[in-house]
Amino acid sequence: DQQVKQNSPSLSVQEGRISILNCDYTNSMFDYFLWYKKYPAEGPTFLISISSIKDKNEDGRFTVFLNKSAKHLSLHIVPSQPGDSAVYFCAASGYSSASKIIFGSGTRLSIRP
C-alpha cells in the first residue's frame, strides 16, 4: 500500500519552461512534506519542504504547493535548466510515523534544449 504516490515515472520539459512534478498521499496524519533531487549513483539531496500549516513554500526557482483537502502536492521549477535533469522524490512524514519518512517512487525529469 503506497502512502506516497508519484504517478508520473518520467517528465520531459523544454529548457526555460516550467516543470511541474506531482505527488499524492493517502495518510491524513502526514504533516510535513519534502522534495529530494537525486542524480544517478548519488544520494538524494534535500530540495525544499513544506509544513501542513502552509499551502505554499518558495525557494528561488523552486516552489512547493500543498493542497491538504486533495492530499496533493506539487513541485514547480521555473525556469527549468539542464542541471535540473534528475529523479525527484516526494516524501512525507507525520507525528505518528516516529520520525520515519515515506518516499514516493520518484519522477525522472529530463530537460531538453
Next chain:
Amino acid sequence: DGGITQSPKYLFRKEGQNVTLSCEQNLNHDAMYWYRQDPGQGLRLIYYSQIVNDFQKGDIAEGYSVSREKKESFPLTVTSAQKNPTAFYLCASTASGQETQYFGPGTRLLVL
C-alpha cells in the same frame, strides 16, 4: 567538512556471505537511517535508530542487521538470509526534532 560518508562505493557479495556497509556522520545528528533503492522504485526503509544503542525495524528489515554503538556510526550488515541483496543502499541522518534527512553518497551492492 560536515557530512555523511558511506563506504565502500561498490561492494561485491558472494553467495552465503555476510557483508557490512559503513555509514559515518559528523553532523552530531541523533537519528540515522538505512534505505534501499531498487531500479524504478522509491526508497524503502530497512532500519532506523533514534538514539545510541537503540534501533527499530523499518519496512524491509528481513535479512539485515544493524548496530548503533556510537552516535556517529550506523553500520548495516546484509546477511546471507537476504536473498535479493543487489541494490543501491543509502544511509541518512537527521538532527533531533528535525524532519529533513540528509543522505550519504550510497553503496551499490552486487552479488557475484
